[in-house]
Amino acid sequence: MYDRRIMGTADATTTASSALFDPQAILESRVRGAMVRAVPDLASQSPEAIDPMVTASRNAKFGDYQCNAAMGLGKKLGKPPREIAQAIIKNLDLTDIAEPITEANIAGPGFINITLKPQSLSSLLTTMAGASMGFPAPGSLGTAVVDLCGVNLAKQMHVGHLRSTVIGDTLANILQRAGWKVIRQNHVGDWGLPIAMVTSRLIDQAAAGQIDLSKVTLDDLDKAYKAAQRECESDQRGLLMAQRWHMGPKIIAELQAQADGAAEKSERARSVLRRLQTHDKDVMAVWQRISDVTMSACLTIASRLNADVRPEHSAGESSYAEELAPMVAELEKSQVAQISEGALVIRLEDVGLNEPLLIRKSDGAFLYATTDMAAIRRRVQKLGAQRVVYCVDARQSLHFKQVFAGASKAGYAKLPSGQNAVLEHAAFGTILGEDGRPFKTRSGESAKLGELLDQAEAYAFEVITQRSPDMSEDERRSISRTIAVAAIRYVDLSTERIKDYVFSYQRMVSFEGNTGPYLLYALVRIRSIFRKAAERGISTSDLPAPTIAHAAEKTLALALLRYPGVVQDVAKSLEPSRLCAYLYELAGVFSTFFDVCPVLSAASDSERASRLALCKLAEGVLAEGLKLLGIPTLEKM
């Protein structure tokens, strides 16, 4: 449906630069060369088409890395795979980095097992430390827009906004690190009839002296929003039922009165909407007040979640309002859109979508999709995005398929190069309650993010008070805030994006096992070593290249070298859970190392220096990984 070729460009760039020290990339390139020499027919193919199938071995007894290319190639050429494997190893020169490859390294149907030399692990680690992890220069891959957060005016941030904010912030961080220039866009729901309804209600209430607009809080607005929805919603079904079941004139009259009242309120709301659209001064003043109160409260919550969502990232629906009419007129004129049953639609059957995209209602009003079209146009044409990533609920999948297809048809996604920008929906699942329905509190409200943070902080405070009673209360409070953010963000990021998950305080505040606090703990233990070293006057500068001797050191070294590849994978797959899984594994292998390899009390000065070097690398990778996840780090906990 849309062009993904730009992705290929990104891959080529990133792979080339990390090949300096990433064993997988080095081995891939060597094996590819060997494959071409072993099977001359392959020489005619482009390098990308020759898959060397190199992966880290799952089981240490099969070496560090394995190549599975012989089986596939054997099948393709109709030759025994072990024969192909032999031909590959005959042409494979790994003497500088791996133990000698002989026939003994060919296992089973044709796996080639590769074990790296401890000496080369050491030099690869040193290269990695000095090479900015091998990432492309900032911004060198182009511009990516990340659509995140998506709060609505007059609504508290609730669990429904958690995922968009946390996943979006994390993906933005990761894309940036992987070499993209990132522009965050908070597509605030600040326009349209629902906003007009609450504005209308507030105008009435202020006029009646029931509220003081200069003092309203977001809580007040939230209540007004719900009340406005209710009073504009006519209970037509109830009225019909009452009439059908002859429920008595009194009930019918009441329902009739409610319906009449709702009709009147709706009409007033529509009038306010018209005045909003023509920027009527009085109405705009109220709207602006609603906007200020909402954004200030929501951005405070975002900041508590350590998400980088600031006022300058806001590009609300209102900011597109003036662009819609000309855009739609142009689409109609160019015949990209057609009239159907009174509405204006873009037909998409030719790209496999049966449902057309509605961009103008039969009453002339524009829709959600109209604004999204305008947003794509601005993001690609004005902001210069080669990639636009939407962190939005999976239930909007069809909507985005349609909008992407519509924008592509209209030419809005076209770049100066003639290629289409890559439009991606980073869809995420719903947060559910214990009953398997979308999460609500007992009173039927959405759980507010502020309260969620408070709860997690309170629990963290309990735990830390128990564990470190000697710490000052201020310090314990401050640490609790970090632990709460780590716990909440990690829960949201650590499972596959697309999956629903059941919300549970127990899970949110659990600090054992595969959790954010566990990662913080691992980092704190590394930092503690350096603090102790300083206390004892042990130098931690000018450390040598680490010597990889102990099995736990080797496991740690291999894990560290995988880091840049993982970040690049996430920049491509938009799957932060893979970075979580990696960091959890890294924290685990470090913990094992920490247990079995004394650092400060190592057997010799040289062993101590070597282990300190390894610790420094682990500290750097873990801290950076956490930073990408938006988890602030600690010195103590």
Next chain:
RNA sequence: GUCCCGGUAGCUCAGUUGGAUAGAGCAGCCGCCUUCUAAGCGGCAGGUCGUGCGUUCGAAUCGCACCCGGGACGCCA
């Protein structure tokens, strides 16, 4: 009805373009703190990968059919 997503240990979840004996955490059981933070480490136990058929050297992974759960489907956002 059409389309999309999910189904893996008691529970929560990993499992990358098909690879070797399907892995973690929690809960349970057994060990390990006078030594760099035990929020930890090591070990034990726990599996018809929803079901069936197919593709092949090889399937949790790919194809087809079905079962269960969730979701979306022209004038809401």
